[in-house]
Amino acid sequence: MRRPGLDVPPRCEQDWRGPGAIIGASHMPDLPTSSASAAPHASPPPDPAAARAYARAHLRLSLAGTGVDLAALAVFVFSGASLALADGLGRWPWADWTRHSPWLLILAYTLLFGAGLKLPGLPFSLASRRLENRFGLNRQGWRGWWGDQAKGLALEAGLGLLAVELVYALLRAAPALWWLWAWAGFLAFVVLMAQLAPVLLFPLFYRFRPLSPDDPAEAELITRLEALCARAKTRVRGVYEWKLGDKTSKANAALAGWGATRRILVSDTLLGDAPAEEIEAVLAHELGHHVHHHVWQGLAVQSVLSLFGFWVANRVLLDLAQRLHLSGIADVAGLPLLLLVAAVLGVLLLPLGNAFSRHMERQADDYSFMAMGRPEPLIAGLERLARRNLAEVEPPRWKEILFYSHPAIATRIRRARAVQTPSGS
Ligand SMILES: [Zn+2]
Numbered sequence: 001m002r003r004p005g006l007d008v009p010p011r012c013e014q015d016w017r018g019p020g021a022i023i024g025a026s027h028m029p030d031l032p033t034s035s036a037s038a039a040p041h042a043s044p045p046p047d048p049a050a051a052r053a054y055a056r057a058h059l060r061l062s063l064a065g066t067g068v069d070l071a072a073l074a075v076f077v078f079s080g081a082s083l084a085l086a087d088g089l090g091r092w093p094w095a096d097w098t099r100h101s102p103w104l105l106i107l108a109y110t111l112l113f114g115a116g117l118k119l120p121g122l123p124f125s126l127a128s129r130r131l132e133n134r135f136g137l138n139r140q141g142w143r144g145w146w147g148d149q150a151k152g153l154a155l156e157a158g159l160g161l162l163a164v165e166l167v168y169a170l171l172r173a174a175p176a177l178w179w180l181w182a183w184a185g186f187l188a189f190v191v192l193m194a195q196l197a198p199v200l201l202f203p204l205f206y207r208f209r210p211l212s213p214d215d216p217a218e219a220e221l222i223t224r225l226e227a228l229c230a231r232a233k234t235r236v237r238g239v240y241e242w243k244l245g246d247k248t249s250k251a252n253a254a255l256a257g258w259g260a261t262r263r264i265l266v267s268d269t270l271l272g273d274a275p276a277e278e279i280e281a282v283l284a285h286e287l288g289h290h291v292h293h294h295v296w297q298g299l300a301v302q303s304v305l306s307l308f309g310f311w312v313a314n315r316v317l318l319d320l321a322q323r324l325h326l327s328g329i330a331d332v333a334g335l336p337l338l339l340l341v342a343a344v345l346g347v348l349l350l351p352l353g354n355a356f357s358r359h360m361e362r363q364a365d366d367y368s369f370m371a372m373g374r375p376e377p378l379i380a381g382l383e384r385l386a387r388r389n390l391a392e393v394e395p396p397r398w399k400e401i402l403f404y405s406h407p408a409i410a411t412r413i414r415r416a417r418a419v420q421t422p423s424g425s
Contacts, residue, residue: 065124164335234290245269288363350403
């Protein structure tokens with residue numbers, strides 16, 4: 001579940017089972033292990049009880065965090081705290097400035113309100129780290145962890161401030177159609193980020209390295225990917241090693257970027273662990289996202305959902321502004337209300353977005369079977385992923401429908417087994 005605020009990342013990342021997944025983990029009951037996985041370094045056998053416990057704790061933490069965020073926003077809106085904060089700031093010694101420039105008042109309000117909103121989330125971030133430690137998945141020390149938190153916060157504060165100032169400038173300049181302009185601006189931002197995230201944002205948190213043709217193992221992967229691309233009559237701009245291993249023992253892969261920044265990312269935790277054929281099946285899955293234009297489709301779906309969101313936000317603001325004693329819809333004291341609408345819609349629309357995402361993941365899996373000529377390599381890769389990531393392989397159906405951006409691993413494996421491609425054996 002996403003935190004409210006500006007955390008609306010573009011669907012540029014079609015992960016293998018990745019950072020987009022809200023409920024990361026999953027359990028693994030009696031799943032027969034594929035004979036195809038003759039790994040160079042065999043992973044330890046899965047522990048279904050541990051995976052189930054991890055998944056439960058993860059879900060509880062995620063739901064509690066979202067609940068606290070929503071509650072904090074609701075308290076700000078309906079207790080009068082937001083109004084008091086905006087009023088107080090308007091009466092401070094700098095009142096003369098803020099009277100002339102709403103920008104300053106909005107800046108001061110957003111910083112203080114943002115701090116008040118972020119603080120209740122900190123215990124959940126700490127608990128999440130403790131959970132990863134308890135199940136032996138975390139590899140990041142305190143220094144790196146706090147560094148990542150600080151970078152994330154700075155980024156959120158910078159982008160958040162910019163977004164709030166722009167939205168309120170629109171609310172003042174075009175009270176009737178602000179929501180349409182804001183939506184257009186939001187879309188432009190999402191499209192820009194889809195393109196820039198792999199070169200601007202991801203490197204803030206992770207290191208990347210293009211696979212090297214000088215390394216025999218990596219050269220083989222490059223050759224296999226080139227063959228896959230040649231058969232698909234397409235190309236990607238590069239394959240990068242994604243250094244996850246100093247933060248987590250989990251594995252992941254993703255298709256990221258757009259145009260010149262389009263690339264496939266494969267975590268070092270997967271590259272160093274899986275045989276070439278399995279990695280090729282993962283690359284084929286990522287290529288499947290590209291061939292099916294999933295970045296475009298994701299953007300299209302997001303644009304429709306966000307248009308609806310901005311329209312609802314406008315309706316709610318018009319309906320409640322007077323009742324909440326706001327001086328008008330452009331009163332910055334209404335900001336928590338806008339965020340509350342966004343957060344509630346985010347929760348309500350999550351199952352819809354996830355259903356669409358699972359549909360794209362099925363297509364990418366199918367592409368991998370087809371491109372590889374048989375499903376076994378992908379099955380082996382999925383089983384390795386389940387072991388490494390302590391995944392709940394067969395979650396309850398309701399959990400999959402509500403929270404999973406990817407089909408459950410058991411579902412994906414069953415689907416793979418059902419596929420008998422003509423050349424398969
Ligand atoms: Zn995928």
